[in-house]
Amino acid sequence: MEGLYHDTDLEKSKEEISSIQNESIEGDEVRSFSETPINKSLDSEERVRLFSQMMRIRRFEERSLRAYQQGHIGGFLHLYIGQEAVAVGAVSVMSEDDHVITAYRDHGHALAVGMNMDECMAELLGKKTGCSKGKGGSMHFFAPDKNFWGGHGIVGGQTPLGLGIAYALKYKGTKGACLCFMGDGATNQGPFYESLNLASLWGLPVIYVIENNGYSMGTAESRHSAGEPLARRGEVFDVNWSVHHGHDLYEVRAAVHDALTLARTESKPSVLEIITYRYRGHSVADPDQTYRSKEEIEEYKKSKDPISLYKDILIKEECLTEELAQKIDQSAKEEADASAEFALASPNPDPSELMDDIYWETDNPTDRRSEGTMFFECPET
């Protein structure tokens, strides 16, 4: 199975890593991540909350898929189903000084940082009540008040932005770091390497989280990238790197926590490669039949579904019962349904709003400093 080959090599890469890796990230090899301090310190309620967040993301995505199929959403819809533990795990170890930026597969990160389903679903439907007033769409969610800087449609385009966020944090003397999420395919964009060099040269607290789901659209990793693992590409810039399992929420938390600590204490960047998998096509429009088999998808779902695995752990830890898990699922579904109703009932933006939000000063005419004509074809009033 071409697309999953990267999984089998993970153990090998781990050996390589421990010899190269800055110790403050990997520390002693801990096999079960439930024993790492960052996970041990979680109380039962917090553990259940993480489960509930993953469930909410999955049900939101499924509901949005239905809305797309019903013709309420157009354009692209890139679903995050299968990768939930990455965003939820990573965001859960952030402090309030830390920041997030990601690519176009951004609904999971948006919900993980605390955006609500209503504003997200409304944005997907292009409604005025959406998080970007219907102007950004699926690929361009933003919530700066939650330290969430988007949602970026051009592959790799967010990698220098993450660097800049880290630069500003350091410049301002804030102790925070920037988590910059990206796909495996995005590692082949040049700006990523220019960013890695600067991150290392200037000691910037940016953490590149490569969500390696095995595919760049229909191209398996083995057909798009030379050199394994992808995280090792940090090495030539003396950037710490490591590879982790994205189906294990505790492992993601431990890895990101260590990288954040390194960023906070020594202002150093990291590259974390998190092996994960997307269950749906690249976008909803991708029939997903030319490049991987149904069996491959089923196998992953069966053995590595991050939500079922975590549910089992929580049941074993006696934090969760089957009954409570179902309740949480039910309420996630209801919340997602309600968000679709909210979005459907919301008004469309008016054409007159096209010209808002372009320049700061045309939105704030009393503080306008420049003169001259700004716009050359406007909606007729």
Added chain:
Amino acid sequence: MPLITYREALNQALSEEIARDSNVVLMGEEVAQFKGSYKVSEGMLENFGSDRIIDTPISEAAFSGLGIGAAMMGMRPVVEFMFWSFCYVAFDQIFNNAASVRYMSGGLINVPIVFRGPANGGTNVGATHSHTPENFAANTPGLKVICPATPADAKGMMKSAIRDNDPVCVMENTILYNLQGDVPEDNDLLVPLGKARLAMEGNDISIIAHGRSVHTAMEVAETLSEKHNVSAEVLDLRSIRPLDVDAIIETVRKTNRVLLVDENKPFCGVGAQISFLIQDRAFDYLDAPIKRVSAIDAPQAYSKVLENYQIPNHDRVLKKALEIL
């Protein structure tokens, strides 16, 4: 004449030229195994093999530059951008290297490359994915740029572009890919670059357009004739650079009224250059100010409702036409 889609026409052009000339290869993201994001290269990997139909990583700067380097060596690469919007990460390669190598080498080197892919709005994909950079390309001496609007032109102009000895930017349109039209079965169907097409003859007003806007212009011309007793002429530019200035001037002299329609943003858009040419060469023939309809001057909106209003649509174009009649 067989009725085929714009997509099939492109496929035929590419296939015929690849079969005809061993220097022609097609490369880009998802062009081979996935058959192209919009299935333009369906069947081509099977027919020509992976030496000629080549999947690339998401490395536009690298594979555009690679194509230019190979073209300098005498190959004729066709480089696909999944969207022209993504050429922005390869801007230097196209706008510096492809455009200027010939000039800077005093004519010692030429760059017979084709860059192609869709460049359009109207599909609710938001600001980053909806660019129409034909005016950028046309603003750059050394580059040619064409915007075929029909299946026949998609085929004939693509073939001419591949045989051209200079870099040609072919800007297609995802919304036109399913458009059907008659396309001659001719291995040497070559539509010359720089030749406009008179899409409809008329006497009262000239609507000059390119790309998908040609179809909007045709709809408006029909409304004008049915409901307003106005006979509109529609000129499809087809090629932006080289530009068929004679055809533009001729239609202006005939109808004395001009409406320009295109999906570009207005400032320094294609229409701006054309209206300069008209006032410069045919000022005395104008009975009304030149008007234009372009995209509303904002980054492309995602919302369907907003975007449908933003790009030139039938009603906006009709209204503008009536203003000068």
